[in-house]
Amino acid sequence: MSLSATLPTHDTGAGLKHQAEVMFRRKRVFACAMPLLILAYLVYAFFAFDVPGLVQRASFENAARLVSDSYSYKTHVTRDNRSGAVEVAIEGERKGTYAPGTGPEWVRFGADTTIDLGGGNIVTYGADDVRYVIPGYGTITARPGAGGVQATFPEGPLPDYVSASRNRVMITTDAGRLTITRNRTEVFKYQTGWELFFFTLDSPYHGVGPVQLVRLAVAGEGPAIWHDFWYNPMWRHGDVAWALFETVLMAFLGTFGAAVVALPLAFLAARNFTPLMIVRQAARRVFDVFRGVDALIWTVVLARAFGPGPMTGALAILLTDTGSFGKMFSEALENVDDRQIEGIRSTGAAPVQRYRFGVIPQITPVLMSQVLYFFESNTRSATVIGAITGGGIGLLLTQAMITQKDWEEVSYYIILVVLLVFAMDSFSGWLRRRLIKGDGGGH
Amino acid sequence: MADSAIPRPRQATSSATRQVIVVREAYIAQTRRKRLYSGIMLGVFVALMASGFMLADSRNAGGFWSGLHRLPDFPASVMSEAWAKRAELPENLARYFPALIETLNIAAVSTLIGTIGGTLLSMLSTRGLARWPRLIPLFRRIMDVMRAVPEIVIALVLIFVLGGGPVPAMIAIAFHTCGALGKMFSEVNENASLKPVEGLASVGANWSQRMLLGVVPQVAPNYLSYALLRFEINIRASAILGFVGAGGIGYELKNAISWGQGKYDAAAAIFLLLITTIIIVDQLSSMGRDRMTHGRKSEMMA
Numbered sequence: 187m188s189l190s191a192t193l194p195t196h197d198t199g200a201g202l203k204h205q206a207e208v209m210f211r212r213k214r215v216f217a218c219a220m221p222l223l224i225l226a227y228l229v230y231a232f233f234a235f236d237v238p239g240l241v242q243r244a245s246f247e248n249a250a251r252l253v254s255d256s257y258s259y260k261t262h263v264t265r266d267n268r269s270g271a272v273e274v275a276i277e278g279e280r281k282g283t284y285a286p287g288t289g290p291e292w293v294r295f296g297a298d299t300t301i302d303l304g305g306g307n308i309v310t311y312g313a314d315d316v317r318y319v320i321p322g323y324g325t326i327t328a329r330p331g332a333g334g335v336q337a338t339f340p341e342g343p344l345p346d347y348v349s350a351s352r353n354r355v356m357i358t359t360d361a362g363r364l365t366i367t368r369n370r371t372e373v374f375k376y377q378t379g380w381e382l383f384f385f386t387l388d389s390p391y392h393g394v395g396p397v398q399l400v401r402l403a404v405a406g407e408g409p410a411i412w413h414d415f416w417y418n419p420m421w422r423h424g425d426v427a428w429a430l431f432e433t434v435l436m437a438f439l440g441t442f443g444a445a446v447v448a449l450p451l452a453f454l455a456a457r458n459f460t461p462l463m464i465v466r467q468a469a470r471r472v473f474d475v476f477r478g479v480d481a482l483i484w485t486v487v488l489a490r491a492f493g494p495g496p497m498t499g500a501l502a503i504l505l506t507d508t509g510s511f512g513k514m515f516s517e518a519l520e521n522v523d524d525r526q527i528e529g530i531r532s533t534g535a536a537p538v539q540r541y542r543f544g545v546i547p548q549i550t551p552v553l554m555s556q557v558l559y560f561f562e563s564n565t566r567s568a569t570v571i572g573a574i575t576g577g578g579i580g581l582l583l584t585q586a587m588i589t590q591k592d593w594e595e596v597s598y599y600i601i602l603v604v605l606l607v608f609a610m611d612s613f614s615g616w617l618r619r620r621l622i623k624g625d626g627g628g629h
Numbered sequence: 630m631a632d633s634a635i636p637r638p639r640q641a642t643s644s645a646t647r648q649v650i651v652v653r654e655a656y657i658a659q660t661r662r663k664r665l666y667s668g669i670m671l672g673v674f675v676a677l678m679a680s681g682f683m684l685a686d687s688r689n690a691g692g693f694w695s696g697l698h699r700l701p702d703f704p705a706s707v708m709s710e711a712w713a714k715r716a717e718l719p720e721n722l723a724r725y726f727p728a729l730i731e732t733l734n735i736a737a738v739s740t741l742i743g744t745i746g747g748t749l750l751s752m753l754s755t756r757g758l759a760r761w762p763r764l765i766p767l768f769r770r771i772m773d774v775m776r777a778v779p780e781i782v783i784a785l786v787l788i789f790v791l792g793g794g795p796v797p798a799m800i801a802i803a804f805h806t807c808g809a810l811g812k813m814f815s816e817v818n819e820n821a822s823l824k825p826v827e828g829l830a831s832v833g834a835n836w837s838q839r840m841l842l843g844v845v846p847q848v849a850p851n852y853l854s855y856a857l858l859r860f861e862i863n864i865r866a867s868a869i870l871g872f873v874g875a876g877g878i879g880y881e882l883k884n885a886i887s888w889g890q891g892k893y894d895a896a897a898a899i900f901l902l903l904i905t906t907i908i909i910v911d912q913l914s915s916m917g918r919d920r921m922t923h924g925r926k927s928e929m930m931a
Contacts (some may be wrong), residue, residue: 231738234731235795249790423695432688439681442674482869482879483900486886490703494692500685569779570869577688580781584873587785600782607777629695 212626246258255593260362265311265371267330272299272311273452276381281419284387292375298350301373303361309373316371318357328355328366335366380594382420389414426582426599430606432580436571437564437610440503443558447462448473448508452515453541457517469512476509481567485574492574502571503564511558518552519545556620558614565610569603579603678771706716707892711897725881729902732877735799736863737871743806743863744856751814758821760836766853772815775808784870784915798875802866806859817851818844852919855916864910868903878903 259307262278265271274289276282287295294300299311306321318326324340326348347355355366362375385392387609391399391414403411416424454468462507485502492498527544535543572580587596688695709717752758754768781799787797825843834842845852871879878899885895 228738228741231734234734235738235799237796238792240794240796243792246790252786252789432685435681435685439678439685442678446678474908474911478911480868480884480907481866482865482872483903486882487703488700491691491700492693492696495680495685495689495691497685497689499694557849566777566779567773570781570873573781574869574872579791583782584640584785587789590789596786599776603782604774604777607779608773611773611777 188604198477234264234373236316240567242586254313254376255591256382258378259594260374260376261290261381263289263309263373263375265299265373265388267369270313277386278477279420281386303359303373303375305361307359307361309364311371316364316366320357321332323328326355326357330366330368330371330533332368337366374616378423380598384418385414386418386420387582389418391415421595421598429579429582431615433568433572433580433606434610436496436499436503436568437561439500441507441557441561441564441567443500443504444507444511444560447504447554448511448515449553449628451508451512452519453492453517456513457576458522473516475514477513478509479505481506481571482574485571494576496577498574498575499568499571499577502575503567505566507560511557514556515549515553518549518556522548540587553620555618562607562610562614564605568621579606605627638713644695675875681899704803707893707897707900709929711891713734714894717894718898719786721895722902724911725878725895725899725902728871728876728878728881728899729906731795732867732871732879733801733864733906735795735867735877736860738827739799739802739806739867740856740860740863742803743810743859745812746803747810748845752844753820754811754816755818756819757824758840758844769815771777772808772811775804775809776812777807780805780866782869784875785873788874793874793876793880795876798867798870798877801875802863805866809861810855811887813855814848816931817848819857821847854921856916859908861907861914 207374242481244620259277262275264275264278266273269613271286273286274284274293274296280516289295292302292304294302295411297313301309301311303309306319310317310319314331315327315329317444318328320326321346323354326337326339328335328337335350337355339348347358353367355364357364359401362373365372374561382392391402391411399411402492404409406485451469451472455466457466457472460469479592481502484505485498488498488501488505492501511545522545526548527540530540530544567585572578573584574580579602583596584600586592586599603624660674682693691699715852750772751766753760754765754772756762756765759765759768780798783801783804784797787800791797821844825847826839829839829843865878867875868879868882871881872879872883882896882899882903885899890894
């Protein structure tokens with residue numbers, strides 16, 4: 187219909203064709219220019235971010251260590267060359283140390299300590315020498331002593347996996363690593379799995395099979411088993427569960443607190459409820475400030491006043507989301523159907539009753555679904571904010587990462603965080619569907 | 630209430646009246662029950678909030694009530710110092726401007742990459758458009774996982790491998806953006822008309838041609854509007870990730886704050902830059918989104 191309005195009546199077919207051609211040309215230029223612009227920008231960013239330098243600096247050794255450490259663990263078998271005492275410790279930690287004279291089945295104690303690294307690799311700690319049998323190469327014998335380490339190798343050139351100096355011999359094979367210095371001889375054996383995940387070595391339930399455990403639990407040892415698992419000093423399941431809970435708590439308090447604060451303010455910012463322009467503008471500017479001052483800044487400011495902890499994180503989320511909710515709620519309020527309010531008014535209802543029965547039922551579904559969406563995404567934000575303010579799983583995650591050695595714990599936390607977010611996702615989806623019938627189904 | 634005033638025929642069967650009474654009673658009982666339920670819900674909610682608040686308060690290093698009066702102290706000292714050194718403000722702004730640009734670049738590049746990835750993932754996971762319809766659930770799961778992994782996790786791991794700088798943050802945010810936008814986009818795709826796609830298929834267009842020429846023109850305005858919204862979110866995210874070591878303005882802010890008193894003028898300059906940027910981008914993107922939806926409306930009307 188508007189075609190006749192935009193085109194003068196005297197326009198000929200040729201003019202129309204010309205117009206179409208111009209339009210096509212413009213579209214074609216646009217279609218070509220956009221990808222080129224994006225490409226140019228990405229090229230600029232490539233150099234602005236110094237990607238070539240980064241590739242050089244990147245430590246793929248770190249990456250390999252991270253990946254292998256996240257699904258495997260190493261056991262240290264250490265011999266003090268002065269006293270002759272041999273100690274077996276998982277990850278070299280005191281919490282994972284075997285009682286003296288005991289160890290996993292691949293370590294045999296006796297006059298000589300024999301360590302079977304698998305695949306025919308056998309290390310023997312003798313009284314005053316160390317022998318390492320490497321299949322396909324031969325036997326390396328080393329004598330740590332006052333003059334350093336004297337090592338004898340099989341005939342031929344040294345392979346690259348052996349590094350030997352006067353004071354230190356290191357042999358790194360696929361099966362493990364042997365390091366010999368004057369004072370210490372140490373073997374690392376790598377094994378797949380998360381060591382001591384359920385029980386540490388000092389627990390009587392270490393190494394007990396699941397069937398046997400169930401039997402013991404039925405026999406009345408349940409609380410003791412649970413205690414040993416929950417307070418496992420290496421994995422600290424209890425603390426981790428608490429940290430997860432704290433993260434959810436931050437998100438919960440922040441999101442719903444923000445909704446409670448924002449609702450009355452939203453009435454002030456909605457055109458149809460607040461005719462006074464000044465009040466409306468003031469309320470809107472308040473929302474802009476709360477939103478504009480980013481969660482990061484709120485976190486920093488709040489941490490100064492309240493110190494680190496979940497309360498600080500919750501308040502940071504609360505303040506940021508008050509701005510977002512205020513804006514969204516006031517938009518929802520402006521879209522309210524007036525007829526329903528008119529109807530309530532016609533029965534002689536007071537203003538409060540008009541709001542209660544005319545407005546709230548209309549906006550509740552919209553509001554609830556927005557609040558629940560935010561709750562979901564705030565569970566993720568609470569992880570990040572927790573890392574800054576020091577609360578919840580975010581703190582544990584950053585702590586484990588900063589030490590740069592407990593990558594199995596890092597991957598454990600990551601899995602837990604992802605599962606938590608999934609759980610919150612489906613929980614809030616379920617709640618949304620329960621509360622708001624016809625909310626577009628499974629979105 | 631007013632039924633006594635309603636004149637009704639004397640001979641109206643009393644059973645009908647009784648029925649009305651029964652219905653009304655049932656309705657009132659239902660309302661009362663509903664009100665009770667919502668009352669209980671409200672009570673539970675208030676109890677949860679209160680106990681949660683107290684719990685969080687007890688776990689915090691400083692209490693809420695004891696810290697409340699200290700709340701203005703930090704902003705006040707920052708402001709007063711910034712005011713005392715107001716002559717240096719332009720210099721400080723200029724000094725931290727490159728860091729701001731870096732933060733914006735991180736957000737922009739990750740939004741771009743996320744948009745491209747999200748488009749691809751959304752096409753692969755929409756019924757009717759998917760290249761491999763059997764794999765739709767797989768691609769949906771992939772998007773869910775990408776959305777679920779918090780950015781900080783990826784950023785910290787990558788910082789360990791790649792070293793600090795903007796790239797880890799960029800990859801982390803782009804990863805998350807892919808999943809988030811992919812979900813949004815696939816909702817948009819559901820509403821796209823399949824006719825152009827079928828038309829293109831009938832002339833022998835391959836999958837990428839069908840998507841590029843048949844679907845993208847339909848959904849581009851909605852995509853752009855979601856991408857703009859994401860850009861806004863990503864600026865905030867990249868500032869936060871900077872704080873944990875990924876470069877940009879967040880990193881400078883962390884340094885300025887940890888230097889403490891005497892460097893608060895720098896912190897003030899950074900606050901100013903960050904807040905101004907967020908507000909400007911916020912306004913621009915909301916204007917752009919408004920125009921896009923509006924423009925589409927007027928086009929449709931024409």
